[in-house]
Structures are given as structure tokens and as C-alpha cells.
């Protein structure tokens with residue numbers, strides 16, 4: 132049995148028993164996101180550092196804090212426990228004392244989303260589902276297709292027209308049935324919801340499935356454990372819908388509650404300047420007083436929802452994974468940053484491209500644009516005086532650069548095209564040596 136005790140609505144606070152609801156019926160599909168609660172004092176009895184030292188190197192090592200009964204599917208045993216990589220050269224370039232990158236680009240399907248999909252698929256199997264579905268243009272879909280293939284569950288994916296080729300190829304290679312919907316992302320989402328209802332498929336859409344953020348939470352549980360004796364001042368996540376940063380923060384908080392760590396870190400949320408509704412909502416919350424705060428934030432997001440209704444649900448950034456003009460988990464993201472005494476910043480596409488190059492050349496990690504955005508956020512937070520020069524920082528690298536080769540090539544420039552002639556190589560090397568002097 133899992134240690135889940137109840138679910139609560141992030142909007143009105145009403146409580147529900149497990150299985151009673153996926154979203155709060157009072158607040159509706161858009162606002163009634165639920166949060167999953169656990170019996171933390173019971174978890175603390177068995178989830179100690181000594182116990183963890185004996186466990187598998189996967190996200191299932193935290194089973195007391197996961198909403199899954201019994202043993203997880205054996206073929207999903209490889210998800211989680213990604214490395215935390217020390218990057219002194221990148222830290223120096225960004226002007227901070229220390230930087231560690233949590234590289235989820237090396238997760239099974241190449242993104243942080245594998246954590247959520249592993250939980251989604253384990254829950255689907257537990258619920259006796261015969262198939263699983265989601266609407267996504269990107270990593271949520273490819274990770275779902277991967278996990279579904281691993282356990283032999285049919286996957287149905289609804290995408291809108293704009294899908295980076297690498298991600299589409301992954302979907303098809305993993306054997307998912309892909310519907311490319313002629314319409315907006317909102318159309319694809321709506322169609323997926325209706326198909327799930329019609330066929331009884333298990334729904335992996337983050338906005339309606341409160342258990343997926345529990346998978347993302349394992350990113351925070353791992354950072355807590357990997358940094359237990361050497362805590363960072365800041366943990367940085369790029370933000371689209373908002374459930375990744377909320378999950379990572381929840382993981383850190385739960386590890387403190389059960390006594391595995393005794394510290395907290397400030398969360399830095401990073402959005403693309405062209406699509407920064409949560410960043411803007413957070414700024415409004417800071418200026419509005421008390422009870423007005425959420426009202427002010429909600430107002431701007433309802434404005435965004437109207438834009439979506441008109442069909443303009445694609446914002447202006449080339450970091451496709453965080454191109455989410457109408458985020459549904461903004462309340463959780465805002466709360467995570469506020470409760471951790473953190474901040475939000477936004478970064479331009481130009482800054483994201485610089486971060487793609489820096490992360491590759493100075494840390495040896497090829498990050499997709501939405502992942503490099505976290506690194507760009509450190510630069511901006513330094514400039515604004517949010518992060519101090521003496522700070523120790525952990526940044527989540529949420530996806531591999533191989534996901535979006537076209538996006539990467541826009542950032543990294545061209546090779547030297549030359550005839551097969553040593554003279555030409557010498558000329559290039561000489562010119563580089565002279566310009567770097």
C-alpha cells in the first residue's frame with residue numbers, strides 16, 4: 132500500500148480521498164488541480180539515509196513517497212537517479228562560486244518527463260488500464276511512449292502541427308499511435324480528453340492527473356540526497372506549465388520533513404521572455420497585498436486563457452518545451468518559489484542560445500533549449516543581484532540537445548567547410564589563435 136493519505140485542491144483547499152477525484156469538481160478542470168499528501172511520519176520511519184544507501188539507483192528508491200502500490204513494473208526500473216555533475220568552468224563563466232548540473236538529458240527517453248511518465252504508467256497498470264494517452268508536442272509524449280513500450284501498454288499521442296522532428300521520430304520509434312491534429316494545441320488536448328473518455332484510456336495529461344507531479348518530485352528527492360551534506364543555496368528549473376519546479380520543490384521539502392536533510396534552498400524559476408505568464412503572475416503577486424495576490428495572478432492567466440480560446444496558444448520562443456502560454460499548474464509553481472523565498476526571471480531566446488553553447492562547451496552537456504534556459508536564468512539572476520557571486524547553485528538540465536537538432540544548430544553556428552588541404556586547416560587555426568589573443 133502507498134502512504135498517500137488524501138488529496139487537496141490547490142485553489143479552494145477542499146480535501147478528497149484517493150480515487151475520489153482527479154481534479155476538484157468545485158473549482159473545475161482549469162483551477163481545481165489537486166496536491167497529493169502522504170503520511171510523512173510513517174515514511175520517516177523507513178526512509179532514512181542508511182536505508183537509502185541499500186536501495187536501487189532509480190526513482191523507486193523513494194517508494195514511501197510515491198503514489199504507487201506494491202512493486203513497480205520491472206521494466207521501468209531504469210528511470211531516475213541521474214548524475215549531478217560538477218561544472219567548475221561553467222560556474223566561473225556565470226560568475227558563481229559553484230554549479231552542479233542535474234543531467235536528466237541522459238534519462239531513458241532523454242528528458243525529465245520520464246519521471247512523471249514512469250509514475251503515470253505504473254498507476255495506469257495499477258488501475259487496470261488497457262491503454263494510455265496524452266496530448267503533447269514534446270517530451271511528455273516521447274517519455275510516455277517510451278514507458279508504455281517498456282511495459283507493453285498501447286500509447287495514443289495527440290500532437291498539434293509543431294513538433295520538433297527528433298521528438299516525433301521518438302514517438303514513432305517507440306511504437307505509439309500518433310494523431311497529428313490539424314488545429315491548435317488546445318484542439319489536440321480537447322480531442323485527447325474526449326478520446327480517453329470514449330475508449331476508457333488512462334489520461335497522462337499533467338493538468339488533470341495529480342500523480343504525475345509526484346514523479347517530477349523525485350528530481351527534488353534526488354537533489355536532496357545527492358547534496359545532503361553539501362547544500363546548494365539555489366535550485367534552478369525552467370518553467371513551462373509549472374509542475375516541474377513545483378515537484379522539485381516538493382521533493383526538497385519532503386526530504387526535510389522526514390529528516391534526511393536539514394536545509395532548504397531557494398527556487399529560481401526561469402521562463403522564456405516571449406512566454407512568461409507565471410513569471411509575470413509572480414511579479415504581480417509580489418506587488419499585490421495578501422489575499423489580492425492570487426486574484427491578481429489569476430487575472431493575468433485568465434487573460435491568457437482568452438488568447439487560447441482565440442486559437443493563439445503558441446507563444447514566441449524557440450524553446451518549445453517551455454512554450455506554454457496557458458499554464459495549468461501556475462498556482463503550484465508560484466507557491467514553490469514564494470515558499471522557498473525564491474524568484475522568477477525570464478530569459479531571451481538570445482540568452483538561451485548562449486546558454487546552449489556555454490553548457491555544451493564548458494560543462495560537456497548538450498542541453499535542449501528549454502533545459503539551457505535554466506543556465507541562462509543564472510546569468511540573468513546574477514545581473515539582477517538575485518544570486519550572489521558566492522552562491523552554490525544546482526540547475527536541472529531537463530532535456531537532451533538531441534531532442535531538437537534544428538534548435539541546437541541555430542545556437543551553435545556552422546562548421547568550417549574546407550577542401551581536403553592541410554594549408555586550409557592551418558589558416559583556420561592561425562586565424563582563431565590571432566582572434567583569441
Ligand SMILES: *Cc1c(COP(=O)(O)O)cnc(C)c1O
Pocket residue numbers: 242243244269270271369370371372373374375376452453455499501502529530
Ligand atoms: C516540460 C519541460 C520543462 C518544463 O516543465 P513544466 O512542468 O512544464 O514547467 C522544461 N524543460 C523541458 C525539457 C521540458 O520537457
Ligand SMILES: [Zn+2]
Pocket residue numbers: 140141142143144145155156157158159163
Ligand atoms: Zn477546489
